[in-house]
Amino acid sequence: MNRFAALLDRLAHEASRNARLRLLTDYFSTTADPDRGYALAAFTGALSFKHAKPTLLRTLIAERTDPMLFALSYDYVGDLAETVALMWPAGGEVDLGASGHNRPPSPTLSDIVETLHHTKKADLPQQLAGWLDQLDEDGRWALLKLITGALRIGVSARLAKTAIAAIGHKAPDDVEHIWHGLKPPYLDLFAWLEGLADAPQSSNPAPFRPPMLSHALEVVEFETLAPTDFVAEWKWDGIRVQASAGRDEAGRYATRLYSRTGEDISAAFPDVLDAMQEAGFGETAVDGELLIVIDGRVQPFGVLQQRLNRKTVSAKLVVEFPAHVRVYDLLSENGEDLRALHFVERRARLEAFMTRIENPRFDLSRLVLFETWDELARARRDPASAGAGDDAQAVEGVMLKRRDSIYVPGRPKGPWFKWKRDPYAVDAVLMYAQRGHGKRSSFYSDFTFGVWRGSELVPVGKAYFGFTDVELVELDRFVRDNTVNRFGPVREVTHEIDKGLVLEIAFEGLNRSTRHKSGVAMRFPRIARIRRDKSPRDADQLEILEALIGAAR
Amino acid sequence: MAATDLLTLTPAGLYCPPGDFYVDPVRAVPRALITHGHSDHARAGHGSVLATRETLAIMAIRYGANFTRAQQIAAYGDTHDIGGVAIRFHPAGHVLGSAQISVEHKGCRIVVSGDYKRERDPTCAPFEPARCDVFITEATFALPVFRHPPAAREIERLLRSHRLFPERTHLVGAYGLGKAQRVMALLREAGYERPIYMHGAAEKLTEFFLCEGAPLGEVHKVAAADHGKLAGEIVICPPTALNDLWSRKFSDPVNAFASGWMRIRARARQSGVELPLVISDHADWDALCATILETQCAEVWVTHGQEEALVHWAQSRGLRARPLHLAGYGDEEAGDTIVEEAQ
Structure with a gap:
């Protein structure tokens, strides 16, 4: 011990x-x-x-x-x-x-x-x-x-698997591939990693398959890409899941739902598992987006959060927030591994599969049709009129997939791209700063910022990245030179109507929050620019953020 | 004589009316008795100072030779008479030269322990318990959650990290008087033979420790051009330097901090320390309690720190106990106090 x-x-x-x-x-x-x-x-x-x-x-x-x-x-x-x-x-x-x-x-x-x-x-x-x-x-x-189950030391399952893979000079996905058949204390796994035995056979009837991930699209890359080589889908604002089903040696049917990192989240989504049984999934694995759909409308991410990070779920929550999987890939069908097929071939098999199962909890991720990159750019800017309809608020961009892409684990460069919609932006005033960790521990690099509610600044979020190294030095110096109060490790900096630092904050979305005084919580906020050209009086009002939440409803 | 007539609390600090002197006064007074050289206890500008030879030397290094008009050496165990009050200095084990001061008059003996610890320290004389009627104890770590592990074990953790990350510089924040030199000596005891590097702020005091025979081995001051070259070395610096521009120039440093506060994980995390080392120059909870009993005192006055818990414990043992609200003493282990040598 x-x-x-x-x-x-x-x-x-x-x-x-x-x-x-x-x-x-x-x-x-x-x-x-x-x-x-x-x-x-x-x-x-x-x-x-x-x-x-x-x-x-x-x-x-x-x-x-x-x-x-x-x-x-x-x-x-x-x-x-x-x-x-x-x-x-x-x-x-x-x-x-x-x-x-x-x-x-x-x-x-x-x-x-x-x-x-x-x-x-x-x-x-x-x-x-x-x-x-x-x-x-x-x-x-x-x-x-x-x-008491509260380790909270910043080690994910993935990091631990990466660490043991390194012992045997294997890739983390090699471990991932056999993981779900293994049980503590993993003697067979360590024996394999140390070269003393063959790889353990996965005995998981419904295994997880390491997912294929995409790169963010750089706009300059368009010049080198041909639109005809790609198909596009909406990028939905949910969480990536894999629904997997199969039979064990005794012939018992098993269904499982996995998160993107391979965590078994079945216990929290009995509604999805039941639907797999009813639908006659067969020994099949699909890749898709987990969403909450109420009255035929995809709900914002904040609603989905009610169902996330739970070990189990109450019947009430299942009824109130029904889970739904929007399927975009077929990895295996009735025991046949399809990952070596081209995307368009898998897609044809997927469309046939979805027609066959016809279950309200599963639907097919629709393609976004386009002929030129300009046309796709317009669709991305305005998903509502490009086919996403009422669900446009839950679209966070488009996915581009090469027609001939095979399904490879990891993040290969070239076959798949994500092209997220432009972030929201707001001008806010720096209010508090805290020193960062690790390499940045000597810098003030965690920044709390606020916007105006009437004549008062209210904090609306915290950002600790987005800035360049040069901007970090500038922010750090501002904090050291303008501290008005210290609370333990936190410094309060000058933030008056005509004295203070304005930051342009980019963010992906907004949720209602009961924890923050302002009543809103930003998703993925980061500092886009330091606005030395603006005075705090020019910063935005809270109403602007509230209007954004309203629009998302 | 009532204890409260022998030592009373004044704005300048603890005052002895029959002897007309102060102990560790926080402002300039005509006559001061000083327990140890930490700057909040030992200030400059007094008329005369009675302290151990080492403490007087440390004050001279910090404040210059003219830090007081007159000075007198108190050797451990010798008795001095000041206005009929018998004064005696006993080793406190806190830092080099540190002393408890026993003050006795008309059958009442009070021991002002200053700061003290019971764990062995290769750089100073060990604490000697002194029987008394009233014991004045510090309470920096006076909660039962503070139990310092053996310092050697913490040094072993440092060396283990040094072996695991041989390409990184290990920066150890340690207060410049006492702690820094103790860490150096402990590293030597653990068999660490490479030169030890130190921030310029602790240079003069470290030289003094070496002259006094402290087993510190080869110690070098970090030169401005050296930062990048010290990959794989251990560098001792004032705690404040960990968060300073100074520390940014080392190659991928591991920030360690030697302090009793490192026992509390949240506190270690808050200070951005990656390798907390629980090494303290103050008594931990068990040592405070054991020491109070060893003095066989009937009454305890508890000062600077977590007074409430220790007063409660002493009372539950049938002792008279009360907090003594001495103002002006900092906590050198906290690391957020300004290290004046650095200026």
């Missing part, structure tokens, strides 16, 4: 992706089985401990510490698991300078995971207390974070 704890501790402070990757690779290549496998399971969300709840931690610590000292400490630290880990009375450590000799060996990660697997709820408090007695502060912290 100590090595895992040390890894978590280090990851929790490391902002750079490359450094995190190095830390992970170092851990996985120098830690023995089965510990490293359970660590991998922790990072990929394959572990869950349903009985370990915050109330259990409170009870355990209350039995061991003075309530007032606990209250003062919790108030100071601000995190329950961390407070308990730090305060836990440790036997043998209290003597000044003396080291505890007779402490039992601390449990390994495997001991913990395997024991918890069959520990009854009633026995959990005693079991947990025993471990907490044996571990040091970092070990206790890691244990409590692990079992």
